[in-house]
Amino acid sequence: MTQFTKDNVLYFANFAKLGMTDIEAETFASQLEAMIGFSDILNEVDTEDVEPMTHPLHLFNVLREDVPADILDREEMLQSVKETESGMIKVPNIL
Template identity: 60%
Template sequence: MTQLTINEVKRHAGLARLAMTDAEAEMFAGQLDDIIGFANVLQEVDTDQIAPMTHPLPLYNVLRKDIPTDALDREEMLESVKEHEAGQIKVPTII
């Protein structure tokens, strides 16, 4: 099992721009050793009969034909807005 030193943990924390005290580095060194140990246990699992996958659920893109249609008549749409001018909707100034 790998034993991470406090200096290694602090070095990686520094690369990630994280400030860390010696006490925190000691605590995280133990936790990271546990995580690496668990990853090593997973390496022992027999996965020869398991097919590789990118996602646990089958995902498919549902695409439709890109056919232009008239979704809404411009005059009918302009009747439902408060203010419009020259075929365009007027909105309040933001800036």
């Protein structure tokens, strides 16, 4: 099992620019040891017949075929805009 000392915690806290007291560092060192100890238990589990996965749920994209369709009648659409020109929507210049 990996041993974490107060000095280890202070060393990593320095990288993260975290201010930490010696008492906090001792507390975090014992907590880190407990977390690593828990993950060591997982190494004992038999995973020989388990396939690797990227997500616990089998998710996939549901895609539809991309087929162009006339959803809105052009003339009906052009009636809903302020200005039109040559069958297109006229917008103000932005430059």
